Amino acid sequence: MYKFGYVAILGKPNAGKSTLINYLVGMKLAIVSQKPQTTRDNILGIYTSKNSQLVFIDTPGIHKATSHLDKFMMKNVRTAKAGADVVLYLLDSSVAxxxxxxxxxxxxKADGINLIVAGSKLDKKKVDFDCDVCFSALTGENIPLLIEKILKFIPSSKTKNFLYDADEVTDKPVKFIISEYIRESALKQLKKEIPHGIAVVVTKFEETSKIANIEAEIVCEKPNHKGIIIGKGGATLKAIGIESRANAEQLLGKKVMLSLFVKVEEGWKDKPNKLTGLGYN
Incomplete structure (x- = not known):
């Protein structure tokens, strides 16, 4: 018997959703940061074993929507929940x-949704609460048990009904993943008030068998943010580029030439046409 199904991963920001996705697919697919609302778009992580294929949907952390970008993110959460065979709700075990x-x-539960409540970050557990399973995506502890519980909700088929090839780990194009690597590096380098006011767009992607030439724009909301992103003598932008390039080289398995530019688009988070242009459809 074979099983194929969709699993929507829900939870508050920093609950460990992206870390779980990365562990399951065996690569850095979803970016991770201590800053809330790091994930903006639904990212599919495809987990394939001999007799089952699970498509995990990494959703933005649940929060109150205050801008058009926030509304886009919360719409993604609702869409993922509605289309899933089972919802995996993560509770951070390090906090109540x-x-x-x-x-x-x-x-x-009252709505009759197929639901698994899981405690994440078992390696940092500080509190006890009722859940179906606790796990650590850093150590891998109890991940097999988590998969076992998920599969109980997935319908069976006598014929192989997988949607993706065994070597596919996501539906996202390489350009999207690299743009997310750049945004992750920016989250690490920039001050608290700036990261959620930036977006990243890969404007050029050319590759041969040995090298990839990539250009990307970091879009910010305010003119004074541009100088902060660039940094004194270009130091901050350089640091963002160095880390992003290293991640891109690991992903592509070849040398990467990465050029970053900073562009100001005032109020882009509240302009639907700008959001569409930046890939938030």
């Missing part, structure tokens, strides 16, 4: 769940 989380979980 807040009342809003418990209320959201109880509502999903």
């Amino acid at each position: 769940p807040d009342p809003d989380e418990i209320e959201h979980i109880e509502k999903m």
Whole structure:
């Protein structure tokens, strides 16, 4: 018997959704940061074993929408939940769940949604709460048990019904993954108020068997942010480029020439046409 299905991963920002995706697919697919709302778009991570294929949907952290970008992110969460065979709701084991989380979980149960409540970050566990399984995506502890519980909700088929080839790990193009690498590096380098005001667009991607030439724009909201992103003598932008290039080279398996530019688009988060142009459809 074979099993194929979709798993929507929900939870608050920093619950460990992207870390789990990266562990399951065996590569750096979804970017990770301690800053909330790091994930903006739904990212598919494809986990394939001998008799099963699970498509995990990494969603933005659940939060209140205050801009058009936020509304886009929360729409992605609703879409993922509606189209999934099972919802995997992550609770961070290092902190106590807040009342809003418990209320959201109880509502999903009342609505009859196939639901698994899992405690993430078992390696950092500090609190106890009711859940179906606790796991660590850093050490791999209890990941097989998590997969086993998920598969109980996935329908069986006598014929192989996989949608993706065994070597496919995502539906996202390479340009998207590299743009996310750049944004992740920016999250690490920039001050608290700036990261959520930036987007990254790969404007050029050319490759041969030995080298890839890539150009990308870091789009910010305010003119004074441009100078901060570039940094004194270009130091900050250089640091972003060095880390991003290293990640891109590991992904592509070849030398990468990466050029970064900074562009100002005031108020882009609240302009639907700008969001579309930046890939947030």
